[in-house]
Amino acid sequence: MGTGPLRRWLPKSSHRLHSAVKARQRRDDIWVPQSISNNAAQPDNTTVHLINAGFVHQPNAGVFHFLPLGLRVLGKIERLVDRHMRSVGASKVSLSSLSRQSLWQKSGRLSAGGELFKFRDRSRVDWLLAPTHEEEFTELVRLSGTLRKSTQLRLYQIGRKYRDELRPRGGLLRGKEFIMNDLYTFDSTPEAALATYDEIRTAYRNFFDDLGLPYAEARADSGDMGGSLSHEYHFPDDQGEDTVVTCSNCDHARNVEFVPTLARSITKLPNKCTKALADAASSIAVSRDFISEDKSTLVRVLVTKKGRSDTEAKSSINTHIVKAALLGYAEVDTGIQEEAARKIFFSTNPSLNQESEEGRLDPQRRIIYLLDKAINLEHFLADFELDECLGEVEAWVIHSSPDKVPDASPIDLRLPSKGDACPSCKTGVLNVQHTIEIGHTFHLGTRYSSKFGLAYLAEQNRLPTLYEMGSHGIGVSRLVAAAARLRAPTGKEKSWSLQWPKIIAPYQVAVIGSPESPDQIQANDQMYDALESTLIGSERLDVLLDDRAECSFGWKIADARILGIPIAVLPARKSGGKGWVVMCPTLEFEEDVQATEVPEIVQSLMERL
Numbered sequence: 001m002g003t004g005p006l007r008r009w010l011p012k013s014s015h016r017l018h019s020a021v022k023a024r025q026r027r028d029d030i031w032v033p034q035s036i037s038n039n040a041a042q043p044d045n046t047t048v049h050l051i052n053a054g055f056v057h058q059p060n061a062g063v064f065h066f067l068p069l070g071l072r073v074l075g076k077i078e079r080l081v082d083r084h085m086r087s088v089g090a091s092k093v094s095l096s097s098l099s100r101q102s103l104w105q106k107s108g109r110l111s112a113g114g115e116l117f118k119f120r121d122r123s124r125v126d127w128l129l130a131p132t133h134e135e136e137f138t139e140l141v142r143l144s145g146t147l148r149k150s151t152q153l154r155l156y157q158i159g160r161k162y163r164d165e166l167r168p169r170g171g172l173l174r175g176k177e178f179i180m181n182d183l184y185t186f187d188s189t190p191e192a193a194l195a196t197y198d199e200i201r202t203a204y205r206n207f208f209d210d211l212g213l214p215y216a217e218a219r220a221d222s223g224d225m226g227g228s229l230s231h232e233y234h235f236p237d238d239q240g241e242d243t244v245v246t247c248s249n250c251d252h253a254r255n256v257e258f259v260p261t262l263a264r265s266i267t268k269l270p271n272k273c274t275k276a277l278a279d280a281a282s283s284i285a286v287s288r289d290f291i292s293e294d295k296s297t298l299v300r301v302l303v304t305k306k307g308r309s310d311t312e313a314k315s316s317i318n319t320h321i322v323k324a325a326l327l328g329y330a331e332v333d334t335g336i337q338e339e340a341a342r343k344i345f346f347s348t349n350p351s352l353n354q355e356s357e358e359g360r361l362d363p364q365r366r367i368i369y370l371l372d373k374a375i376n377l378e379h380f381l382a383d384f385e386l387d388e389c390l391g392e393v394e395a396w397v398i399h400s401s402p403d404k405v406p407d408a409s410p411i412d413l414r415l416p417s418k419g420d421a422c423p424s425c426k427t428g429v430l431n432v433q434h435t436i437e438i439g440h441t442f443h444l445g446t447r448y449s450s451k452f453g454l455a456y457l458a459e460q461n462r463l464p465t466l467y468e469m470g471s472h473g474i475g476v477s478r479l480v481a482a483a484a485r486l487r488a489p490t491g492k493e494k495s496w497s498l499q500w501p502k503i504i505a506p507y508q509v510a511v512i513g514s515p516e517s518p519d520q521i522q523a524n525d526q527m528y529d530a531l532e533s534t535l536i537g538s539e540r541l542d543v544l545l546d547d548r549a550e551c552s553f554g555w556k557i558a559d560a561r562i563l564g565i566p567i568a569v570l571p572a573r574k575s576g577g578k579g580w581v582v583m584c585p586t587l588e589f590e591e592d593v594q595a596t597e598v599p600e601i602v603q604s605l606m607e608r609l
């Protein structure tokens with residue numbers, strides 16, 4: 001038993017804030033377990049560095065623990081997200097990661113997702129770990145009934161999400177668990193929802209502007225989300241999975257997967273033709289064959305050569321446009337090689353390979369010719385030898401019909417390449433860049449409100465009217481790795497150093513000292529205090545004091561670089577110096593200065609960073 005004075009419950013009046021207590025952040029006090037070895041699969045380079053530098057730990061492939069330094073970076077991104085979510089009047093919530101499968105059955109997404117983490121509890125209830133929260137938010141808002149009183153609602157959260165990734169090799173960029181900011185918007189009319197959509201896009205652009213990293217906002221397909229309007233936010237990255245096309249002159253920016261509304265028509269060929277068409281095509285055009293998922297349709301895509309070799313012309317075919325142009329007619333499996341596609345089709349249609357009139361043909365089987373916009377239907381019908389047909393099969397042609405649909409684009413089957421003229425402004429040239437996607441905005445319309453019955457009684461006709469929704473997200477944990485990659489050294493430097501954007505760096509300034517004498521300790525503490533009370537905008541500088549006795553100055557300077565702390569301040573070691581040295585490797589700045597000048601110099605460096 002203790003012998004000290006008995007602790008009593010203290011009266012409320014004696015509660016005081018201990019703000020006078022000095023709480024300097026010392027490097028010694030932060031747990032930075034660098035290079036913990038583990039057996040998990042090797043993720044990407046940046047994640048390896050973040051692991052080695054002690055920001056995160058990977059206990060299993062695709063799973064990460066955030067350690068103190070990583071958590072600081074994450075926390076700063078979250079605070080920045082919070083600020084911009086406040087700017088659009090969004091309320092912060094935190095929904096459970098556990099979602100009942102029945103809810104996903106209702107939205108129709110339960111069967112769609114092979115990457116859903118599903119499980120059953122011991123009461124035999126089926127659950128999943130939510131990869132996104134459209135279902136839960138729609139249901140939450142419906143049950144709350146709050147929308148009956150107001151016409152607009154915006155809710156967001158920053159939380160963990162899950163994806164049963166088969167081969168999680170992307171490190172923090174693509175793990176089984178990830179942290180996301182997701183924002184859901186509810187509006188009573190389509191017009192209001194579109195205005196909201198634009199407002200959210202502006203907020204997202206402001207967020208990425210504040211990060212200070214180069215990014216592109218690109219039109220994108222809404223994929224599984226089922227909306228009609230969607231934008232993505234990308235960082236340039238030569239190893240990135242996505243490709244974004246931007247213009248040198250205007251704001252034209254698109255993911256290559258984005259397909260505009262196509263002005264297309266389908267025409268049945270008068271003759272039953274197969275092989276001859278491809279042969280005839282060879283002089284001016286080249287064809288590439290695909291087969292449909294159900295193997296019933298051979299799709300022969302025709303593009304003009306325009307001075308290119310057959311291989312070049314074939315590899316320039318944009319499979320996203322091919323898929324979109326065939327929508328409603330055939331689902332193309334672009335994973336099957338051309339030779340194999342032909343083999344599958346003709347081997348299951350023996351009559352096509354011989355001039356036999358008795359050959360039986362499955363009436364379901366057909367060939368669809370898909371023409372690039374450069375080959376018009378009249379040209380195709382006139383110049384391609386339609387009379388010389390072998391075998392019998394139904395044949396159709398899908399071609400552009402520019403006048404038919406307003407605001408629709410002709411079928412441009414060519415992948416955009418660097419230097420092409422911009423299709424929007426016609427004067428700029430296109431740049432094609434591999435990227436990493438770090439955010440998206442979706443206008444969902446009534447896809448979820450219709451499934452969950454989220455409606456209100458319209459004033460004019462007292463009829464139930466569905467709410468229009470939007471769903472928007474920023475990959476927060478992905479952003480940690482993507483930001484680190486973006487500023488990664490490009491040369492063959494042996495020692496990796498991080499260059500965090502100043503707004504998310506774990507600390508902004510490292511005061512490096514040694515505790516050799518009481519005078520030095522006092523000088524270090526005073527420098528820390530002076531910098532810590534320096535304002536950058538409306539916020540205090542984020543300072544770390546590294547006065548570890550067991551490490552040399554050189555070691556501590558290198559450590560600050562490895563952690564990505566942009567500015568280091570240390571006592572001048574040379575005799576005759578002014579007292580302190582301020583270093584900022586990113587700006588190639590190093591100067592000998594008086595102690596009193598340090599805060600102002602650091603302030604100006606922070607502005608330039």
Ligand SMILES: [Zn+2]
Nearest residue numbers: 247250422425
């Ligand atoms: Zn342009």
